[in-house]
Amino acid sequence: xxxxxxxxxxxxxxxxxxxxxxxxxxxxxxxxxxxxxxxxxxxxxxxxxxxxxxxxxxxxxxxxxxxxxxxxxxxxxxxxxxxxxxxxxxxxxxxxxxxxxxxxxxxxxxxxxxxxxxxxxxxxxxxxxxxxxxxxxxxxxxxxxxxxxxxxxxxxxxxxxxxxxxxxxxxxxxxxxxxxxxxxxxxxxxxxxxxxxxxxxxxxxxxxxxxxxxxxxxxxxxxxxxxxxxxxxxxxxxxxxxxxxxxxxxxxxxxxxxxxxxxxxxxxxxxxxxxxxxxxxxxxxxxxxxxxxxxxxxxxxxxxxxxxxxxxxxxxxxxxxxxxxxxxxxxxxxxxxxxxxxxxxxxxxxxxxxxxxxxxxxxxxxxxxxxxxxxxxxxxxxxxx
Amino acid sequence: xxxxxxxxxxxxxxxxxxxxxxxxxxxxxxxxxxxxxxxxxxxxxxxxxxxxxxxxxxxxxxxxxxxxxxxxxxxxxxxxxxxxxxxxxxxxxxxxxxxxxxxxxxxxxxxxxxxxxxxxxxxxxxxxxxxxxxxxxxxxxxxxxxxxxxxxxxxxxxxxxxxxxxxxxxxxxxxxxxxxxxxxxxxxxxxxxxxxxxxxxxxxxxxxxxxxxxxxxxxxxxxxxxxxxxxxxxxxxxxxxxxxxxxxxxxxxxxxxxxxxxxxxxxxxxxxxxxxxxxxxxxxxxxxxxxxxxxxxxxxxxxxxxxxxxxxxxxxxxxxxxxxxxxxxxxxxxxxxxxxxxxxxxxxxxxxxxxxxxxxxxxxxxxxxxxxxxxxxxxxxxxxxxxxxxxxxxxxxxxxxxxxxxxxxxxxxxxxxxxxxxxxxxxxxxxxxxxxxxxxxxxxxxxxxxxxxxxxxxxxxxxxxxxxxxxxxxxxxxxxxxxxxxxxxxxxxxxxxxxxxxxxxxxxxxxxxxxxxx
Numbered sequence: 001x002x003x004x005x006x007x008x009x010x011x012x013x014x015x016x017x018x019x020x021x022x023x024x025x026x027x028x029x030x031x032x033x034x035x036x037x038x039x040x041x042x043x044x045x046x047x048x049x050x051x052x053x054x055x056x057x058x059x060x061x062x063x064x065x066x067x068x069x070x071x072x073x074x075x076x077x078x079x080x081x082x083x084x085x086x087x088x089x090x091x092x093x094x095x096x097x098x099x100x101x102x103x104x105x106x107x108x109x110x111x112x113x114x115x116x117x118x119x120x121x122x123x124x125x126x127x128x129x130x131x132x133x134x135x136x137x138x139x140x141x142x143x144x145x146x147x148x149x150x151x152x153x154x155x156x157x158x159x160x161x162x163x164x165x166x167x168x169x170x171x172x173x174x175x176x177x178x179x180x181x182x183x184x185x186x187x188x189x190x191x192x193x194x195x196x197x198x199x200x201x202x203x204x205x206x207x208x209x210x211x212x213x214x215x216x217x218x219x220x221x222x223x224x225x226x227x228x229x230x231x232x233x234x235x236x237x238x239x240x241x242x243x244x245x246x247x248x249x250x251x252x253x254x255x256x257x258x259x260x261x262x263x264x265x266x267x268x269x270x271x272x273x274x275x276x277x278x279x280x281x282x283x284x285x286x287x288x289x290x291x292x293x294x295x296x297x298x299x300x301x302x303x304x305x306x307x308x309x310x311x312x313x314x315x316x317x318x319x320x321x322x323x324x325x326x327x328x329x330x331x332x333x334x335x336x337x338x339x340x341x342x343x344x345x346x347x348x349x350x351x352x353x354x355x356x357x358x359x360x361x362x363x364x365x366x367x368x369x370x371x372x373x374x375x376x377x378x379x380x381x382x383x384x385x
Numbered sequence: 386x387x388x389x390x391x392x393x394x395x396x397x398x399x400x401x402x403x404x405x406x407x408x409x410x411x412x413x414x415x416x417x418x419x420x421x422x423x424x425x426x427x428x429x430x431x432x433x434x435x436x437x438x439x440x441x442x443x444x445x446x447x448x449x450x451x452x453x454x455x456x457x458x459x460x461x462x463x464x465x466x467x468x469x470x471x472x473x474x475x476x477x478x479x480x481x482x483x484x485x486x487x488x489x490x491x492x493x494x495x496x497x498x499x500x501x502x503x504x505x506x507x508x509x510x511x512x513x514x515x516x517x518x519x520x521x522x523x524x525x526x527x528x529x530x531x532x533x534x535x536x537x538x539x540x541x542x543x544x545x546x547x548x549x550x551x552x553x554x555x556x557x558x559x560x561x562x563x564x565x566x567x568x569x570x571x572x573x574x575x576x577x578x579x580x581x582x583x584x585x586x587x588x589x590x591x592x593x594x595x596x597x598x599x600x601x602x603x604x605x606x607x608x609x610x611x612x613x614x615x616x617x618x619x620x621x622x623x624x625x626x627x628x629x630x631x632x633x634x635x636x637x638x639x640x641x642x643x644x645x646x647x648x649x650x651x652x653x654x655x656x657x658x659x660x661x662x663x664x665x666x667x668x669x670x671x672x673x674x675x676x677x678x679x680x681x682x683x684x685x686x687x688x689x690x691x692x693x694x695x696x697x698x699x700x701x702x703x704x705x706x707x708x709x710x711x712x713x714x715x716x717x718x719x720x721x722x723x724x725x726x727x728x729x730x731x732x733x734x735x736x737x738x739x740x741x742x743x744x745x746x747x748x749x750x751x752x753x754x755x756x757x758x759x760x761x762x763x764x765x766x767x768x769x770x771x772x773x774x775x776x777x778x779x780x781x782x783x784x785x786x787x788x789x790x791x792x793x794x795x796x797x798x799x800x801x802x803x804x805x806x807x808x809x810x811x812x813x814x815x816x817x818x819x820x821x822x823x824x825x826x827x828x829x830x831x832x833x834x835x836x837x838x839x840x841x842x843x844x845x846x847x848x849x850x851x852x853x854x855x856x857x858x859x860x861x862x863x864x865x866x867x868x869x870x871x872x873x874x875x876x877x878x879x880x881x882x883x884x885x886x887x888x889x890x891x892x893x894x895x896x897x898x899x900x901x902x903x
Contacts, residue, residue: 228761230752233744240737246696247726247734248749249717363791364404365783 047324061316068294078259084145086291087152092268095122100182123268178283397446424600425823439463469541479526531562637673646843677858725810778803795826
């Protein structure tokens with residue numbers, strides 16, 4: 001039991017020290033633009049934690065990042081670098097939007113799940129080609145998914161602007177480039193009512209919604225699949241040593257195929273929180289970049305599903321805090337982006353360094369515990385130096 | 386011989402994060418002797434040698450050379466003081482000639498122009514001085530392993546070394562090359578050079594060394610003159626307890642005549658660059674028998690094993706298990722039909738290092754329904770079984786939830802062997818099963834294989850260690866360039882003759898080999 005706490009502590013050591021170091025590095029950024037870092041951090045914390053709507057907003061911002069981080073992590077665990085989460089969630093959002101607009105006459109309890117399934121399907125379809133090319137022809141998934149991202153954003157623009165553009169937007173001003181509104185039966189409700197019922201009253205503009213719960217459930221499911229099923233076992237074995245996996249009779253290609261499609265399926269969910277709760281329609285300014293943020297989220301969490309929840313919240317915190325320090329401390333928005341970059345860079349380097357130390361420590365402990373006769377004092381039976 | 390030692394180490398201690406590699410080592414090397422350092426893996430031999438070669442700096446203690454205390458900050462300092470090291474893995478450029486490799490970094494250039502001819506002449510004289518057989522103009526990529534080693538030796542001699550450290554020099558050589566190396570070392574000794582020879586092969590050490598120092602767990606256990614030492618005594622010093630060298634290998638009694646279990650029929654396998662790595666190999670491994678495959682590494686053994694296990698496509702021919710054609714089946718099918726597999730490289734093929742001990746203990750058998758409740762693993766049950774397994778096979782691990790990479794090499798291999806043996810196989814394919822293991826773990830693996838043999842299993846044993854093949858096998862085939870060049874029963878051929886087969890200078894007519902398997 002004690003050992004378990006020790007190993008948990010060791011696994012948190014990397015991310016926590018990375019955060020501290022990045023806070024220090026961030027302080028230099030603040031100093032460089034002539035701000036007092038302590039003051040800025042104080043504003044960020046009080047703005048973020050001092051009011052309910054900020055907290056709600058952090059959870060809302062974290063929701064897509066959890067899905068995205070999970071999608072990336074599954075790829076990483078199988079030894080695949082899915083940079084294509086970005087494109088996969090565009091497609092997911094488009095599929096979901098189509099089903100939300102054009103499938104009519106269904107009750108909400110069928111329509112909404114169906115729309116979510118369409119989102120998943122969009123992600124899977126967009127993930128299929130890269131992994132097919134990888135398994136059959138050896139094309140590297142990093143290259144192909146980057147290409148697929150470009151294609152996805154072009155395809156989405158084409159569909160929104162040229163095929164499915166909403167023609168009934170009223171007469172006020174120029175029409176927006178967007179698809180028709182999603183029917184109410186396919187909209188995901190916010191959690192405000194539920195929160196009110198348990199005594200938390202958030203302002204009604206906060207878009208925290210039930211996809212948050214879905215995201216947390218997805219994290220739990222991913223954890224169980226990866227660490228408690230033979231499929232997850234094989235997926236991790238393939239990711240960490242494909243040769244040994246193959247020698248053990250595991251069909252490495254099939255596992256990679258399945259893992260990547262699973263990654264794509266979860267990627268398909270990334271955009272739905274924004275689409276089905278906040279916007280209610282798919283437009284040309286639909287939020288971009290969650291797929292790339294997901295890479296950072298997964299890295300910070302070392303691909304641990306529960307860690308992904310925490311690191312998503314952290315990124316949500318930084319984003320929301322960015323608004324706060326912009327408004328209240330006069331720090332430009334770009335600085336927040338720089339801060340996020342600093343976090344990612346320090347995490348990558350610090351976890352690598354700490355990880356090495358931790359492994360050396362573990363080896364040391366193992367050597368001590370397994371030595372038949374302790375390596376010390378074989379010649380001096382009395383003990384002592 | 387002068388009575389003051391040439392090199393004296395006093396109280397040398399070297400620590401690494403997590404281990405003390407050398408602890409209070411005191412050792413003296415006489416001028417003009419061949420001094421062997423023996424010890425198991427992890428005993429601290431290599432660390433000690435790297436300290437003498439200036440690659441590591443000791444944390445404590447001092448080194449005295451020729452009566453003068455020295456401190457080295459790198460291999461250049463060591464070279465300046467006349468200390469050179471030949472590493473186990475050669476550091477040569479294949480596309481350069483022998484002479485170019487030797488002078489590299491120390492080229493003589495006249496007016497900024499390097500003359501290959503002059504370098505070759507210089508190296509020719511150097512080689513002749515020590516009676517080394519070597520053509521300075523030859524490309525290194527065309528040389529045998531033994532000749533490459535001579536290049537490495539000349540490299541340190543060229544830099545004026547008077548103390549030469551050799552790290553496990555015989556590990557890569559065939560018997561006849563070992564003899565050549567020893568002849569070279571003797572002529573170096575005659576020329577007044579001092580040689581430090583690291584090994585864990587006791588027979589060789591007893592043959593070549595003047596004095597032998599035994600290390601165990603980072604400490605010096607003792608130094609003995611080779612003329613007064615015995616193998617048993619050295620082994621006991623190394624391991625800390627008596628070691629059995631004589632292997633019990635009684636004939637296996639079966640109910641009826643032994644049936645062929647694992648069979649290769651005219652097997653042809655392609656290797657790298659689609660070149661034929663295995664050409665028309667046929668053999669049968671019968672119940673209760675160990676069939677050894679000897680040969681210099683890289684003569685198709687790896688590809689042969691991979692083809693049998695379904696890890697590499699078969700170009701022609703068949704693999705047959707108990708009369709059933711398993712050619713081209715996926716590895717999972719072959720394993721499930723009862724072929725256990727001990728792969729040649731446990732880090733690459735045998736284990737998933739970052740995964741836990743218990744996860745590695747079920748690798749390959751992880752789909753067993755006994756491990757599951759519904760679709761999920763029953764972790765309690767799995768771990769109980771693994772605990773049983775490691776207790777039965779005496780795998781030393783503090784915690785089965787720890788990463789398998791924290792185990793020592795011997796315990797990692799024990800884990801693999803334990804897992805494979807407990808799967809109730811009918812045949813075992815064991816490739817280099819004791820590579821890099823210490824004496825204790827090697828003994829364990831050998832006993833497990835012999836026990837499996839006694840139970841009537843058919844065992845294919847591939848090993849580059851000829852001693853091992855001869856000690857364990859009932860029959861031995863020798864592979865050279867993808868073909869079986871001979872088959873014999875251990876004890877019927879002299880080691881030098883086997884060496885000739887391994888080097889391809891001798892081969893039986895194909896008919897004689899094929900006849901056995903018809």
